[in-house]
Amino acid sequence: MTQPVIEIRDLYKTYGAGDAAVHALRGVDLDVHAGEILVLMGPSGSGKTTLVSAMGCILQATSGSIRVAGREIVGVRERDLPDIRLKNFGFIFQGFNLFPALNAQENVEVAMNLQGIGGKRARLRAVELLQLVGLGDKLRAIPANLSGGQKQRVAIARALAGDPPIILADEPTAALDSESGKIVLELLAKLARERKRAVVVVTHDPRVDEYADRVIHIADGRIASSENRNLQPNALEAQFA
Amino acid sequence: MNVVHLLNLFMFRIAWRNLFHDKVRLIVTLTGIVFALVLIAVQFGLFLGFLETSSNIVARNEADLFIAAPEIPHVNGGAPIPESRRFRALAVPGVAEVAKYSLLFVVWKLPTGAQESVQVVGFEPGSGLGGPYDIVAGDVNELRNDDTVFVDEIYLPKLGIQGIGDSVEIFGRRARVVGLTRGILSFTTAPYVFTSFKNAQNYQRLGNDETMFLLVKTKPGANVARVQADLKRSISGVDVYTREELRQKTMNYWVFSTGAGTTTLMGAVLGLIVGIVVVAQTIYSATIDHIREFGTLKAIGARNSHIYRVILSQSALSAVFGYAFGISAAKLVSLATEGSNVPILLPLETAIGIFAMTILMCLTASAISIRKATSIDPAMVFRG
Structure with missing residues (x-):
């Protein structure tokens, strides 16, 4: 196994204080490796979204340690977090979170623009990424004219725009039918296997199970169980050939 | 970056x-x-x-300086001063010309018998100072004749007349419209009516040896501020304003005091x-x-x-x-x-x-x- 891209140790997150305190995370230890699909499962309120928000530098943990690509991010100044997110993470959301007024290509260009990449270079890269997710013919389509699956594929292309080592996906298939969900999951698997991205998926969707390398069950802010799936790399490669 | x-x-x-x-x-x-x-x-x-x-009536006046009674509130609120001040003004270095000028509210009688208030502007046609401007009909020299007036075309209906040639009655005297201007508006409800100073004396019941203002034109190249100071020194019992000072005074009165x-x-x-x-x-x-x-x-x-x-x-x-x-x-x-x-x-x-x-x-x-x-x-x- 490679060096972890995310190392989490004894992580706590508490909302509020005193009697009203809610302990969302209670001493989580977790490593995430490049090239694996890690699935976080658990009932609502178990802390999985808090965990993925904390590892994505969107939420500050109360205590403990999170190292992203070797850099400690717990306690980092708020104003430094956007840069860390920009360089290390690509995000995929349940509701797609595309910009409704921008077309598919521009939605992908947004993320590149934040990194200071603009003009022709950004346009070409956006086209390349949309072709990668099978939307080469939908460059000018605005989100309202795309299906749910297509929107999520645009979101995946956007997540890849900055070429981040880690993809964090929050319920990426929840709003999709089975066929669209399958396409999205295959894309995520392809990113992990072929492009060696670490893919962390938060989900309730049992369809994700078959693509997971590890499934972590979260309950009451703790890791309740961790299952390693011994997937056959050759079989997957054949699937994406 | x-x-x-x-x-x-x-x-x-x-x-x-x-x-x-x-x-x-x-x-x-x-x-x-x-x-x-x-x-x-x-x-x-x-x-x-x-x-x-x-303040257009001041701003469009060609005079550089205005000699007026002391402490007038604005150009439309002048008071009579002796005409003899004119000769003292003419003796001041830098003064090219001094002309009599009057501006007073008087009653204008409409053909229907109703009355309107107007502001009669009396100027000396030969001086080229204080006369009507933006003339659209008539010749200003016609105002040298007795009982002749210029009015602004916008006020024709208000004054109950059709145009040039109509006869009117101002303060009990007959007058004939011989010219029209365009855009000489009055801030008050009383339109300006231009006539010769001589006619104005009749309409305004101004004494023969009185005037409301003396308009001063300075010689080319003269220092207006210096001429103003010399006039103040030479003539007692009057105020001397530059055009801009009188314009500001008038504007401040009508626009802000009201x-x-x-x-x-x-x-x-x-x-x-x-x-x-x-x-x-x-x-x-x-x-x-x-x-x-x-x-x-x-x-x-x-x-x-x-x-x-x-x-x-x-x-x-x-x-x-x-x-x-x-x-x-x-x-x-x-x-x-x-x-x-x-x-x-x-x-x-x-x-x-x-x-x-x-x-x-x-x-x-x-x-x-x-x-x-x-x-x-x-x-x-x-x-x-």
């Missing part, structure tokens, strides 16, 4: 697309801005019109406040509608400065488009009032000033939206 990052035209593009994506909201925003701008432009244009009409100017200025300020509130409300509402997008932007790595640029660009674009429509509408209103007795002026300087104010108004209005958008917790994007 490259040029794209610095200028971040993409944030401008997001603003542009956001603005035009929701056309109903765009129309509402622009309507708010246009109404505010028209209100501001009309009120301020009225104010400018007041400034113009209150409250008319303050009221219109307050209207303009009210327009500005209404504009800021309307624009702030629509931009805030647009920001709330796009709040999830701003949250997404922050989640994927945007800094607050990126958010500022989107919102400010959106506001600036609204300002530019709102201004284009607003100033066009205001110009139409201004054109419609041209030649009326309540002109709404919209000179280029005002149009430029209103543009700067529109941009400022819209950017100020974005402040609340910026505060809202930059305080978004990016974690909201994970909350379904």
